[in-house]
Amino acid sequence: MTEHLQNWWRGGVIYQVYPRSFFDSNGDGVGDLAGVLHKLDYIASLKVDAIWLSPFFTSPMKDFGYDVADYRDVDPLFGTLDDFDRLIAAAHERGLKILIDQVLNHSSDQHAWFKESRSSRDNPKADWYVWADAKPDGTVPNNWLSVFGGSAWTWDSRRKQYYLHNFLSSQPDLNFHCEAVQQQVLDDMEFWLQRGVDGFRLDAANFYFHDKQLRDNPPNTQVREGSIGVRVDNPYAYQCHVYDKTQPENIGFLRRLRALLERYPGSATVAEIGCDDSLKTMAAYTSGGDTLHMAYSFDLLTEQCSPAYIRHTVESIERELADGWSCWSMGNHDVVRVMSRWALDGRPDPARGRMLMALLLSLRGSVCLYQGEELGLTEAELRYEDLVDPYGINFWPEFKGRDGCRTPMPWVSEATHAGFTGSQPWLPVDDSHRSLSVAAQEVDPDSMLNTYRRFIDWRGRQPLLIEGDIRMLYDDEALLVFERRLGDQAWLCMFNMSSAERRYSLPVTVEPLVGVPGSLAEISAEGVRLPAHGFGYARIVGQACGS
Structure with missing residues (x-):
């Protein structure tokens, strides 16, 4: 294998597919793996290098797949392992890599591991999760908070202890201080490498380890946007997250993970980093050639978009990066769509969308594009009764959650539910998206979609933009x-x-x-x-x- 093929990820363009909203192949209202396969030629036409698939694993779907109940199987909602194998083969035939989401920080509380761990204090998996005794007065072990609101600790009456969850209470944190946990998740990742995946997107990659002493986080006197969950209307913003994440032990595990991927030439990792100093952490996690291949932060996923802010962000990462590698993104399944978030005076403009496309694809590093960005989709406006995201339901109306960026892809303007499904979709199609459908833009040579195609194709032939x-x-x-x-x-x-x-x-x-x-x-x-x-x-x- 040539060095170029092994290092495809350096400067590569990765297209994020949120499967439940991409295309529904069986008419149940939810997108699936067969739907991704059905639209694979469309993705290939974008001239991207790889597809990042958001979670499709067995899950009770309390957080829409980011609560995994079985790391080695496909949830029936999305299909079967055979469907996945067919998708891998078809993608490779088209020269597309496949990266799959790995949610390692936590599992679902329905996972067999957690069921065993909570059953007693002396079972074989008793220390696979983060358990702690109550304080003498019965209160939580420390002041750590959940990104989704409230304490990061929930009482379990069976063990008569609290367990840690940085996100939903149904997403208990795995204990990475336990060697058996590290080995198990590496084995589970190798299961997918053996099936042909080309790498992994690592969810919340700096959350894996916690402070063993469970020390309280200090207060944050300089609240700012830019870190995962950091909003001025979320109490999570009012702590400096010194002890609940981004611990030094994380580097050792990332090296073990890199060693695994080195056995599969051409595979790569891209990690999500959300912390108080995300750019410095990105640099630490991608330096030395023995940790992550690339990482991205939330710094371009905030509402700040001035030239000065973008300059500061880029210069900051370049100062820290050394031999590391960044991955840039302006949108994903967790934030308001960039066409709305970075609109001027609240008026989305297609010309602005094209300019932001060019800016993103001209930065040094790799790029993640979120499905629908190539159509210029805006944030969908949903009623409270339409919400399904627990994050939005908890913080409504100041924060409407993530449903507005997760609504179905519009394929055909005039079709039922814009061609996404023949039945009631899991989230409604925004009527304003119909005119931006794939079919409508296919026939317009100057559409956003066709501009994206031409620009990505042109960029791929410019070594200066890829490597410079x-x-x-x-x-x-x-x-x-x-x-x-x-x-x-x-x-x-x-x-x-x-x-x-x-x-x-x-x-x-x-x-x-x-x-x-x-x-x-x-x-x-x-x-x-x-x-x-x-x-x-x-x-x-x-x-x-x-x-």
């Missing part, structure tokens, strides 16, 4: 300009993040880069004219940019 260095050069209230450089080639990458035309005086001699899909920039010796939400690229001639 990055250096931020300029930002103001509207413009973001940076340099990408590989060897003796260098480009200026320019993005107008405002709703008004802007001009930029070139600091160096350039020549226009022609044939960039979606770019409407006008570049001349006098400077660059960028239309509202416009972007452009120019090749630097003869010298490097100044600071």
Whole structure:
């Protein structure tokens, strides 16, 4: 296997599929693995490198698959192991890699491991989960909080102890201080590697270990957005999460995981990092060539989107990264869709969507795209009675949860439920999405969908964007300009993040880069004219940019 094939993930584009909302093949209202297989040619047409499948494992679905009851089987809602095997084979035939979600921090309380662990204090799996005695007055062991609200501890009357859950009470945390737990999850991951998966997306990868002494977290005096669960209306934001996650022991386990993947050349990991200093943690978790292949944080998944903020985020990770590798994302199944979240004055604009696409795909690192971004889908507006996400139900109305970004993909505008299913879908289709359906955009050469296809295809043929260095050069209230450089080639990458035309005086001699899909920039010796939400690229001639 060539080095290129083994390192496909460096600069690769990964398309996230949320299976229950992608396509329903059997008419039960929920998307499934056969539905992904049915639409595999569509995914291949996007020219992406890999598919990240959100969880499809056996689960009671209290958190829609992120509460796993069997790590080695497919939930009947999504199909069978045979369906999965067919999907793997068909994806590989099309040159697509498959990454599957691994939810290792916690299992479902319906998992056989937890049922055994809670049965007594001396059973073989008694220490597979995090158990602690009550304080003398019967209260919880410490002040740790759940991301989803309330204490991170729940009392179990059988063991007469509390168990830890960083998320829902039905998602008890596995005890990674237990060697048998580490070995078991590695064995379960190898089960999927042997079936042909090309790697894993690691959910909440910095949560695996906790402080053995169960020390209280200190208060957070500088509440800010940007960490998983950190919202000013969530009490989780008011602690510095020093002891409940991001522990030093995590690095040792990640090295064991990397050693496993090294036995399967070409496989890769991409981890979700959510903590108080996520960029520093990303760097630590991807450095040295013996831990994670790549990681992403929530820093571009917040409401902040100014040129200055993006510059600060990129420069911060570049300072820390050393030989590590980042993965960038502006949307996923946990946050408001980027077309709504980063809209100006609350008005989503297709031109802005194209500019954000180009910006994301021009950063140094790999990229995750969430299904529907290529259509320009906005956040769906749901009634309270339509909600199914426990996170949103707990914090309504200040926070509406994650259902609005998880509604079904619109395939055919005029079809029942926009062609997603023939029966009542698990979440309603937003009527505003019908006009953005795949079928409607297929026939429009200038649609968001076709722009995405052309741009990703073009990017894949630009080694400078895949492998080159990055250096931020300029930002103001509207413009973001940076340099990408590989060897003796260098480009200026320019993005107008405002709703008004802007001009930029070139600091160096350039020549226009022609044939960039979606770019409407006008570049001349006098400077660059960028239309509202416009972007452009120019090749630097003869010298490097100044600071």
